[in-house]
Amino acid sequence: MWGFIKELLVIVLCALALSLILKTFVFQSFWIPSASMDPTLQENDRILVTKWRPDPLDLRRGDIVVFKDPGGWLPTVPEDTDDTELEAFGKTVLTFTGLLPEDAGTHLVKRVVGLPGETVVCCDADGNITIDGEPLDETYLPSDVDPSLSEFETTVPEGYIWVMGDNRANSADSRAHVGNPGGGSVPIDSIVGTAFATVWPLSHFHGIGNPYEDPDVVTD
Secondary structure (H helix, E strand, C coil): CHHHHHHHHHHHHHHHHHHHHHHHHCEEEEECCCCCCCCCCCCCCEEEEECCCCCCCCEECCCEEEEECCCCCCCCCCCCCCCCHHHHHHHHHHHHHCCCCECCCCEEEEEEEECCCCEEEECCCCCCCEECCEECCCCCCCCCCCCCCCCEEEECCCCEEEEECCCHHHCCCHHHHCCCCCCCCEEHHHEEEEEEEEEECHHHCEECCCCCCCCCEECC
């Protein structure tokens, strides 16, 4: 019996170690906490993000990125008081190793619109967002969705990106934080990874690509 228990422990520890390695260097799962990326990503979808973009792969306009709260973007999430200490510990271990998706209390999911050094403006005479004076073709937005209901003009600092949710009327993105340090832009260093697939629920399973055939890139 003891030999069986030891073998089981070894298997469990190896599985945890492998999961931690994958989470750290390859990919990580996240829950979509809100409708701000609807209809591209729906609330409570589970997505996978590659840890290889940005660095060593290039970050591109149109990528959907998961990033840590730069500060003041998310409300304080109350602790779950229904869990026992053992349940809370178990969830912490499973989340740390990547077997549970990261909680929604510390990360956000948005689309890259502006890259470092670019001037992003809303909007031109046709109602389009412009990048350095050129209209941005946002084919991922539904036909009845305006690129932005609020006007803005910003130059993205070096080392930062300008992000927006696809659900433009219901997304507290860079536009809502122009008064914050960075002018609403997000530090590239805070990006955890780039979404490449929706994996749950199965009815929503699909790959997530970049909408631009020849996207601009930025290396950090």
